[in-house]
Amino acid sequence: MTMSSAKIECVLRENWRCGESPVWEEASNSLLFVDIPAKKVCRWDSLSKQVQQVTVDAPVSSVALRQSGGYVATVGTKFCALNWEDQSAVVLATVDKDKKNNRFNDGKVDPAGRYFAGTMAEETAPAVLERHQGSLYSLFPDHHVEKYFDQVDISNGLDWSLDHKIFYYIDSLSYSVDAFDYDLQTGKISNRRSVYKLEKEEQIPDGMCIDVEGKLWVACYNGGRVIRLDPETGKRLQTVKLPVVKTTSCCFGGKDYSEMYVTSARDGMDPEGLLQQPEAGGIFKITGLGVKGIPPYPYAG
Ligand SMILES: O=C(O)[C@H](O)[C@@H](O)[C@H](O)[C@H](O)CO
Numbered sequence: 001m002t003m004s005s006a007k008i009e010c011v012l013r014e015n016w017r018c019g020e021s022p023v024w025e026e027a028s029n030s031l032l033f034v035d036i037p038a039k040k041v042c043r044w045d046s047l048s049k050q051v052q053q054v055t056v057d058a059p060v061s062s063v064a065l066r067q068s069g070g071y072v073a074t075v076g077t078k079f080c081a082l083n084w085e086d087q088s089a090v091v092l093a094t095v096d097k098d099k100k101n102n103r104f105n106d107g108k109v110d111p112a113g114r115y116f117a118g119t120m121a122e123e124t125a126p127a128v129l130e131r132h133q134g135s136l137y138s139l140f141p142d143h144h145v146e147k148y149f150d151q152v153d154i155s156n157g158l159d160w161s162l163d164h165k166i167f168y169y170i171d172s173l174s175y176s177v178d179a180f181d182y183d184l185q186t187g188k189i190s191n192r193r194s195v196y197k198l199e200k201e202e203q204i205p206d207g208m209c210i211d212v213e214g215k216l217w218v219a220c221y222n223g224g225r226v227i228r229l230d231p232e233t234g235k236r237l238q239t240v241k242l243p244v245v246k247t248t249s250c251c252f253g254g255k256d257y258s259e260m261y262v263t264s265a266r267d268g269m270d271p272e273g274l275l276q277q278p279e280a281g282g283i284f285k286i287t288g289l290g291v292k293g294i295p296p297y298p299y300a301g
């Protein structure tokens with residue numbers, strides 16, 4: 001597989017502690033993302049190169065567009081609506097009320113406008129946490145929450161097939177990319193199976209997105225790469241290495257969604273690693289991949 005034309009550029013070197021949940025906002029030519037432990041939602045304007053930030057009151061693990069304006073975000077164990085202008089967050093629903101050590105992790109909106117996000121126990125160090133404490137949820141447009149399953153270790157990447165009939169999901173510590181049958185009408189999932197098991201050097205699967213050919217891109221935490229997978233054959237099609245090891249998530253954006261943006265983390269790195277990887281915690285842009293992505297779905301509530 002050729003990948004020689006891919007070009008990688010660090011577009012933002014503000015050394016985020018744990019960048020996550022990149023989302024392209026076409027209307028503002030911007031990349032939204034979060035810094036989880038810094039409790040920040042960030043918006044990088046790709047034209048002016050300026051970053052705006054909104055600080056919330058708990059770790060913020062994902063952000064998504066909202067059809068009626070503004071954004072939604074998962075903050076602590078709350079689904080919130082975020083007003084960018086006045087920097088206010090309004091709670092729409094709370095989960096895991098009996099689990100004080102839990103927080104949300106990755107989240108994404110489905111093609112019908114439901115906001116899916118899963119939880120995990122708070123980590124004492126990267127990937128070190130009480131196991132099986134998380135669950136997967138979705139916030140419907142009417143603000144009610146449905147729970148899909150529990151026993152999750154680190155709820156992470158998620159996306160839907162182009163025909164909306166499959167939901168792809170990563171529980172990081174299973175080292176697997178899984179698929180479910182998806183019923184877009186009801187938002188129900190069934191028939192869980194694995195479509196790809198990570199190889200040792202690929203390390204921990206984290207964020208994920210789909211491209212226009214229906215192939216999956218998975219950011220490999222500690223693996224310093226994004227990999228492209230064919231969920232039908234279970235084969236890896238491509239590996240793109242980045243100059244930092246803690247690659248956390250990826251999305252397509254830019255003109256016609258022809259660029260890929262990759263977030264990264266610096267939390268958990270020792271001083272020597274930070275010296276060797278000064279761009280750790282930066283945001284990267286990959287061009288020349290030769291495949292495009294699709295626009296993110298906005299939350300419909
Ligand atoms: O970014 C996330 O999804 C988690 O919140 C992170 O803490 C790491 O991914 C995790 O440590 C590695 O699995």
Ligand SMILES: [Zn+2]
Pocket residue numbers: 020105106156157206207248249
């Ligand atoms: Zn993640």
